[in-house]
Amino acid sequence: MALRHAVLAALLEGEASGYQLSKRFDVSVANFWSATPQQLYRELERLGEEGLAQARVVEQQRRPNKRVFRLTPAGRAELREFTKRPARPMAMRDDLLVQVQAVDASDPEAVMAAISERLEHARGKLQLYERLRQQLLGGQSESRYLAESERIGPYLTLMGGRIFEEQTLRWGERVLAILARRTSRRASPHQP
């Protein structure tokens, strides 16, 4: 039941509509919790019903009205309780690694192409993260920021995202090299 708490944690950054939340998830929360807009709309609805978040309608002139949600004290309390409960072990689910696992019974070229795509994606993420990092730091040094900023949670999870993408790069490049060497040997084997 942690979609709920991911949403509550995202609302710590400030009130948001469903649409805005889904953007927030796209750029930063998705590093540790991904959710579709539909999930977010549904969850915000429930949080509202249960009093963990409160909606107010913001009327706009040129845009459709939006329902902006903010944390209630009960929502903050629920989040605080959540951080004290044991975290369930992370469940990893990655299509690409299933493809790699099956590479021997399949087409290595296709798998290599899939890995290359993932690497491109990782490079894009790293650039985004660096921009977000500079934004968070706002000109301060990292050590000063970590010692004095009000909120460091988002910075720490950003660090996690960066490390994750860096490791994706290291792994993928290595695997690509291994598969390339292999397929060239298979194509022209000098000895059996």
Added chain:
Amino acid sequence: MALRHAVLAALLEGEASGYQLSKRFDVSVANFWSATPQQLYRELERLGEEGLAQARVVEQQRRPNKRVFRLTPAGRAELREFTKRPARPMAMRDDLLVQVQAVDASDPEAVMAAISERLEHARGKLQLYERLRQQLLGGQSESRYLAESERIGPYLTLMGGRIFEEQTLRWGERVLAILARRTSRRASPHQP
């Protein structure tokens, strides 16, 4: 729809009952695809119905009979097709990182304890992976194995798992240090 393909890929290692499969997932597949025994029983049932896997009953003397599933040619073909389709971007979902994101509105000590637990878990995983690695290599050097072994998919995903856990350690230790420095300052602040 990749639980299906994770199961097919796991069956490449040889036929298995639901129970055996769930063990196989626990030790190695879980690094990239986690599933509960119930999911596996359900999926094996379907694979059987659709002709992608075939069950045969193995009667045992002292144990309950088991239904052992093996890949059919149709199952292999389906897996091959899967590796050629674009992999959907990985969806990450990690309770611990939600807790870290919310650390500022919560109890840092509890979050630190959760991180420590995760670190212990990562260390255990790394030991397990090293044992599995030695088993796969079977005394050969890595480069020889990678060049000549029939199947390298499981080794490549194992590499991924190892790198992932190593990075978890680096990240977690860093975060722990940051949070420790912070809480000690808050407890006895020398300057505001």
Added chain:
DNA sequence: ATATTCATGTAACAAGTTACATGATTAG
């Protein structure tokens, strides 16, 4: 004695995905 392993399942529920529907506004 007690816990763990082996072995399989049903049922109910929660979470996540995909398709569809609507419609104005602004940037290229």
Added chain:
DNA sequence: CTAATCATGTAACTTGTTACATGAATAT
């Protein structure tokens, strides 16, 4: 003029989780 952005939702479906149920064998 076309695509992207802003903004919300319903409905149907597929996955994933949790609780329950059974029962023998072996390891501590």
